[in-house]
Amino acid sequence: MRIGELSKQCGIPVETIRYYEKEGLIPAPPRSASGYREYSKASMSFLSFIQSAKAVGFSLKECRNLLSIFVTRDAHTCAEVKDLSEQKLEDLQTQMQALANMHQTLKAISDACCGGDESAANCAILNKFEGSET
Structure with a gap:
């Protein structure tokens, strides 16, 4: 074909x-x-x-x-293949933990923002990213 x-x-x-x-x-x-x-x-x-x-x-x-x-x-051997599978599982677990940490951090930053119509001059999210949290 x-x-x-x-x-x-x-x-x-x-x-x-x-x-x-x-x-x-x-x-x-x-x-x-x-x-x-x-x-x-x-x-x-x-x-x-x-x-x-x-x-x-x-x-x-x-x-x-x-x-x-x-x-x-x-x-x-099956052991070789299983080792590759187990290593991938460990890698995925590490990635999932990193994503969970990012989610938790972003959630906390987002929750700190008022989300209102005010000027973004004092936006908690932008201040956090800049490193000058208020």
């Missing part, structure tokens, strides 16, 4: 598929006599794998690592 059809079936933009190919995330497909890329069902499998991994927070670099294990899975 050509790239447009693959794009439609996978729900991934053509440019993204080309980027993944350029970056080595999916194997370069053979080309037809007229020069069109001819993708196989294996390409769909790789793209689905990448989408699934990205959906739970893995970066493209991490996807590349997971894909290398995926294609040579007999040479790897």
Whole structure:
């Protein structure tokens, strides 16, 4: 199948598929006599794998690592994959804590603002960001 059809079936933009190919995330497909890329069902499998991994927070670099294990899975252990999963869970927990801290701080700053029609000359939010809280 050509790239447009693959794009439609996978729900991934053509440019993204080309980027993944350029970056080595999916194997370069053979080309037809007229020069069109001819993708196989294996390409769909790789793209689905990448989408699934990205959906739970893995970066493209991490996807590349997971894909290398995926294609040579007999040479790897479940423990290796579990370690990658556990590390991602730790990363996500750290990110969630950072977001919770930002939310709490922004909520406190926002609550300090009167939100009225007064001049912003003494706005508590702007003063906090400037470092001259009143």
